[in-house]
Amino acid sequence: xxxxxxxxxxxxxxxxxxxxxxxxxxxxxxxxxxxxxxxxxxxxxxxxxxxxxxxxxxxxxxxxxxxxxxxxxxxxxxxxxxxxxxxxxxxxxxxxxxxxxxxxxxxxxxxxxxxxxxxxxxxxxxxxxxxxxxxxxxxxxxxxxxxxxxxxxxxxxxxxxxxxxxxxxxxxxxxxxxxxxxxxxxxxxxxxxxxxxxxxxxxxxxxxxxxxxxxxxxxxxxxxxxxxxxxxxxxxxxxxxxxxxxxxxxxxxxxxxxxxxxxxxxxxxxxxxxxxxxxxxxxxxxxxxxxxxxxxxxxxxxxxxxxxxxxxxxxxxxxxxxxxxxxxxxxxxxxxxxxxxxxxxxxxxxxxxxxxxxxxxxxxxxxxxxxxxxxxxxxxxxxxxxxxxxxxxxxxxxxxxxxxxxxxxxxxxxxxxxxxxxxxxxxxxxxxxxxxxxxxxxxxxxxxxxxxxxxxxxxxxxxxxxxxxxxxxxxxxxxxxxxxxxxxxxxxxxxxxx
Numbered sequence: 200x201x202x203x204x205x206x207x208x209x210x211x212x213x214x215x216x217x218x219x220x221x222x223x224x225x226x227x228x229x230x231x232x233x234x235x236x237x238x239x240x241x242x243x244x245x246x247x248x249x250x251x252x253x254x255x256x257x258x259x260x261x262x263x264x265x266x267x268x269x270x271x272x273x274x275x276x277x278x279x280x281x282x283x284x285x286x287x288x289x290x291x292x293x294x295x296x297x298x299x300x301x302x303x304x305x306x307x308x309x310x311x312x313x314x315x316x317x318x319x320x321x322x323x324x325x326x327x328x329x330x331x332x333x334x335x336x337x338x339x340x341x342x343x344x345x346x347x348x349x350x351x352x353x354x355x356x357x358x359x360x361x362x363x364x365x366x367x368x369x370x371x372x373x374x375x376x377x378x379x380x381x382x383x384x385x386x387x388x389x390x391x392x393x394x395x396x397x398x399x400x401x402x403x404x405x406x407x408x409x410x411x412x413x414x415x416x417x418x419x420x421x422x423x424x425x426x427x428x429x430x431x432x433x434x435x436x437x438x439x440x441x442x443x444x445x446x447x448x449x450x451x452x453x454x455x456x457x458x459x460x461x462x463x464x465x466x467x468x469x470x471x472x473x474x475x476x477x478x479x480x481x482x483x484x485x486x487x488x489x490x491x492x493x494x495x496x497x498x499x500x501x502x503x504x505x506x507x508x509x510x511x512x513x514x515x516x517x518x519x520x521x522x523x524x525x526x527x528x529x530x531x532x533x534x535x536x537x538x539x540x541x542x543x544x545x546x547x548x549x550x551x552x553x554x555x556x557x558x559x560x561x562x563x564x565x566x567x568x569x570x571x572x573x574x575x576x577x578x579x580x581x582x583x584x585x586x587x588x589x590x591x592x593x594x595x596x597x598x599x600x601x602x603x604x605x606x607x608x609x610x611x612x613x614x615x616x617x618x619x620x621x622x623x624x625x626x627x628x629x630x631x632x633x634x635x636x637x638x639x640x641x642x643x644x645x646x647x648x649x650x651x652x653x654x655x656x657x658x659x660x661x662x663x664x665x666x667x668x669x670x671x672x673x674x675x676x677x678x679x680x681x682x683x684x685x686x687x688x689x690x691x692x693x694x695x696x697x
Contacts, residue, residue, distance in 0.1 A: 233669035233670075237673065248285040251292065252290040252674075253678035254679070254682070257663045257664045258290045259291045260663065260664075261288060261660060263657045265656045266654070266655045270652070286666060292307075296551065297554050299554070299561040311627045311628070314622075315616070315621050315622055315627065316461065316543070316548060320461065320530060326621055329475075330475060333463050333465055334463070335461060335529070336461075337460070338458075338491055338525050340460065340524075341451075341516065342404070342455040345399055345404045345453075346399030347393065348392060348453050349389045350390065350391070359382050360382075361379065361381060361382060362379035363379040364378070364380055373397045375395040388559070391454070391558065391580075392452075392453075392580045393580055402507060402508070402587045404608075406508075407608075408606070408608035408609035409609065409610065411458070412610075412611040414500070414516070417498050421498045422490050425490035426482070426486065426487070429482065430479070433482065440478050442617065443619055444460055444616060444620055445616040445620050446459070446615050450555050452558060453580075454581060456609050461547070463620065473619070475619055484529055488529070492523070492525060495524040496524045499515030500513075501514070505594055505597060507594075551613055564602070564605050565585070570585075573585050574589050574604070581607075585605070585607065587608075588600045588604040588607060
């Protein structure tokens with residue numbers, strides 16, 4: 200077994216020292232950089248060296264040493280320095296989950312998210328398959344309205360209807376007509392934008408984004424309390440059940456987050472707290488649905504005072520219509536274990552790699568030097584949201600709004616779960632590392648089968664990104680070809696099995 204802090208580049212042909220391909224004679228473009236790199240005798244050694252990060256948009260570059268030690272004797276078995284490696288450094292994927300920032304790393308994250316969520320529904324990856332029999336619901340919790348926006352609407356029969364039809368003219372206090380007779384297309388830029396920017400409460404929306412995590416925390420407490428009441432009515436103790444969930448945040452086009460959640464009802468075994476067992480027999484799906492409905496409708500709180508809002512803002516879930524504050528759908532599984540409710544896991548994993556891109560905004564963290572490039576109190580809807588977050592974040596105890604102004608105030612993780620809902624991202628990543636070392640590098644694995652070693656890396660951050668545009672072109676092209684081959688192999692296996 201090998202314990203490591205950072206990945207170590209496999210051995211092989213090595214090229215001493217960092218030697219980026221640059222020319223002092225004339226300006227060269229990406230094709231010239233790529234041609235020069237490809238003509239180098241050690242090109243394939245370089246390509247093998249950068250393969251772990253080949254598809255990454257901005258890989259992290261590290262320099263330092265890697266020591267392999269026998270833990271029993273303390274003997275130094277091997278010492279590798281990045282000075283002896285191609286370019287004199289190690290390339291590591293950036294690991295960014297946002298598809299707009301790094302499509303390759305985001306795809307890895309999306310697949311991990313899919314397996315994490317799916318394991319909580321059908322088992323596997325260390326989760327017992329018996330969870331398929333546990334009551335589970337797919338819940339959507341949305342934000343309240345902060346003003347009228349352009350949207351797509353359908354009738355009860357599923358037929359598209361105009362956005363906001365009115366027979367008579369309806370003017371807002373700013374003189375804007377609040378009618379819209381359009382049948383908006385799915386990709387129309389107007390979707391999610393307010394009919395009147397001045398009427399829209401941008402301040403309240405960014406505060407909701409900022410407080411959405413706290414609202415969800417209080418909602419889970421309320422769900423547990425409702426289930427505890429039901430359990431006591433059946434003569435059970437509140438400690439005989441447990442709530443497990445996997446939650447994904449989605450940024451709507453209007454720039455506000457809402458949650459898609461899988462909530463599973465488990466039992467609790469006092470003698471084995473870590474075990475995932477079925478809930479007590481009297482409790483079932485209807486009890487879980489009732490608890491979620493009641494909790495969503497009753498959970499609300501008022502924020503701390505703010506100079507712009509001395510009484511604070513009221514935070515609660517939006518009304519789905521007909522007195523419902525949550526869209527709740529039972530998750531049903533087919534006999535073969537496939538998820539039948541619209542492939543819930545794939546649906547949630549898709550949103551785990553997105554962020555504010557739905558609003559047309561995809562900047563990094565903002566500061567005082569560049570905030571004016573993105574914020575404008577009289578600008579577009581997104582510019583006003585960023586300005587609201589930055590303005591409100593200037594008050595003491597509200598600085599988090601400035602820190603997350605590029606996320607329109609939302610500072611939470613886009614995918615979270617309860618402790619025992621499923622496996623963790625770290626377990627999935629460690630399994631992938633072990634698979635690569637044992638399957639892709641059989642020779643290296645066989646070398647360490649006879650003894651346990653510890654790999655200690657002393658690595659320092661050097662920079663981010665490829666040394667040249669030619670390197671990026673060659674590495675990304677090689678990674679794309681490898682992905683195509685892998686996908687072709689998976690497709691062939693699916694056809695063979697089918």
